[in-house]
Amino acid sequence: MLKQDFVVRFAGEGGQGMVTAAEAMAQAAAQVGYHVMTFVTFPSQIMGGPTWTQARISTTPALSNGDDIDVLVAFNEEAYDTHKDEVTDGGVIIYDSAVFQIDDDSSLGVAFDELGRSTGNTRAANMVILGALAKLVNWPEEYLVEFVKARFSRGRADDETIIEQNIHGLSLGKVEIEKSIFSLEELAPPNPPDYEQIVVKGNDLLAIGAIAAGLDYYVGYPISPATTILLYMEKNLIGPGKFVYQASSEIEAVNTVMGAGYAGARAMTATSGPGFSLMSEGIGAMWMMEIPGVIVDVQRGGPATGLPTKTEQSDLFAALHPAHGDASMPVIAPGTVEECFYAATKAIEWAERYQGPVMLLSEHMMADRTQNIPKPDVSSVKQPQREVYSGSNGYLRYEGTDVSPMPLPGGPGSYVANASEHDPMGDTTHLPIRHVENTERRFNKLKLLEDGTYESQNSEEAIAVMPWGGSKGPMQEAYVKLMENGEKIGWYYTMFMNPLPPALLEELRTKDLVIVPEVNFQGQFSSILRSEGVKAVSITQYTGLPFKTKDLVKQVTEKAEEQRKVAVSS
Secondary structure, eight states, X not given: OOBSEEEEEEEEXXXXXXXXXXXXXXXXXXXXXXXXXXEEXXXXXXXXXXXXXXXXXXXXXXXSSXXXXXXXXXXXXXXXXXXXXXXXXXXXXXXXXXXXXXXXXXXXXXXXXXXHHTTTOTTOHHHHHHXXXXXXXXXXXXXXXXXXXXXXXXXXXXXXXXXXXXXXXXXXXXXXXXXXXXXXXXXXXXXXXXXXXXXXXXXXXXXXXXXXXXXXXXXXXXXXXXXXXXXXXXXXXXXXXXXXXXXXXXXXXHHHHHHHHHTTOOEEEEEOHHHHHHTHHHXXXXXXXXXXXXXXXXXXXXXXXXXXXXOOOOOHHHHHSOSSSSOOOOEEOOOSHXXXXXXXXXXXXXXXXXXXXXXXXXXXXXXXXXXXXXXXOGGGOOOOOOOBOOSOSOOOTTOSSSOXXXXXXXXXXXXXXXXXXXXXXXXXXXOHHHHHHHHHHHHHGGGGGTTOOOEEESTTSSEEEOOOGGGHHHHHHXXXXXXXXXXXXXXXXXXXXXXXXXXXXXXXXXXXXXXXXXXXXXXXXXXXXXXXXXXXXXXXXXXXXXXXXXXHHHHHHHHXXXXXXXHHHO
C-alpha cells in the first residue's frame, strides 16, 4: 500500500542547517505537486541550543504538522535522545555517524558533513540527507534534480559547478540507503491541484495582503517572530507615496502609524507580545482620536520575554483591551497561512471603515511556516477609500453617533485630534455628558464591523468544536477523524474575533457545549464566549508547541462524553 503522507523531522543545534533542509524538502515536493507544510522551533540564542524542524509531505492538503514522524534526522546525540520516541513503528532514524554512535537496529549512521564535503561543496551535507530521504520513500530522482537546478540557477558564473556538486550529494545519500537494509513504504505519486499554487510563509503572505489592500505606510521595530514582516516591506512596499521605516522602538512605531493615519495614509505596524505592551498607550490614543491603523501582533510565549521563539495564543485578552479605560478593539485572527492574506486585507478595510485601530493576531506557528496554498488573486482586492471631508471650515468632527468624514491636514474642516476627552470640534472637555456621548459613539462604531463571516458544519448537533487562530488546522484534521469515529459534533470557526458575527453568537448560544482548543493556559476565548452567554470550555495547551491531532481527538471525545452523561443525568 502506498503512503499518502510522509513526515520527517530534523533535530540538532541551531546553525546546523535544519531549517534549510526542511524547507528544501518541502520546496522540492511542492514543485512536483505534493502538498507541504513545515514547522520550526528553536531557542532564542543566535547559534546553538536545541532546534528542530519538521516537513510534512502529503497527497492531500496538509492541515497540521503531523503527529508521529516517519524519519528522524538526528544531528547530535541529544537530538536522538529527545525525539526518538516520537518515531512511528516502522520508521527510520538517520544520525550523523561522524558525531556520535548508537547501538540501535532502527537507526542508520551516515556521515553527513564528510560526504557533503567530498563533493567539493562544504554546504552539501543537506543534499546528502535529501538524497537519502528520497530513496527511503522511492521518490524518482528527477524530483530533487529538478529542484536543485531551479534553486541554484541564479545567473552566476559558478551556478553549473554548484548544481553538479549538489546533485552529486543527492547521489551519495541515495547510495547510503541502498547499502543499508532500510526502506519505507513508497510515497504515492503527487496529485497536483488544478489551480496555481505558491509556496509561502505566513508573515510574507500577511505583508502581501496588506500591500494588495493599498498599504501606504509601514513602520516596525525588529522583534521575533514579527521581524520578517518588516524585512518583506522594506523590499516590496515601494513606489510613489509608499514609505517603510525601521523605528527605534515600538512606542515610536505605533505613534508614527498614528500620525500617518491622521494624515490620510493606510498605515500598519507589526510586533510581538512585549512590543505590543509598549504600544498600548498609542493604541488607546488612536481609539480616542478615531484614527485608522493596523497593529499586527505575531504571538509568542509570554509573559515578558517569555518564550520568544515558541508559539502561543495568549494575547487575545490583551488585543481586545490593550488600552486602559473603556476600549474594545476590533480583532482579526487568521487560522492558516492562506488566511494571513485575507486577514490583512480585511484589517486595513476595517480600520478605514470604522476609523480606528484594528488588531491582527497572528502566531509564531504560522509566521515562519512554509506551506503551498492557492495563489491569491491580488488584482481582485479592493483598496478601501477613506471618506474625506470636503466642506467648509467649522466642521464638527466628533458630532453624532456614527463615523464622519475625516479632514486631512492642509484641507478644509480643521479639527483637533485630541487624546483627551473632547467636544465635537476636538477641544479638550471634562464635561460628563461629552464623555458619555463620545464613549457611546466609539463603541457604536464597532457595529459597522459585524459583517464577518464564519464556517459551520453539522450545525444541528448539540455539541460543537470551535477553534480559533492557528489551532484551526489541527482541529480540522481531528474533526475529520471524529466524524470517521461516529462522533456527533458540530464545527464552527471564524477569524473575526471582535466583533463576533451576530448570527454565529446566536447559534453558539443554543449549544449544550462548545469545545475550544487554544494554545494558552487561561482558556481565553472560551472565557470570552461564556461572557457572551455561550456554554464554552477550553482544551488548553501551553508547551510552546501546536496541538497534535491525536491529542485533540482524545480530548474532544472525552469532553463530549462527559457532557452527554450530564445531559442524561439531568
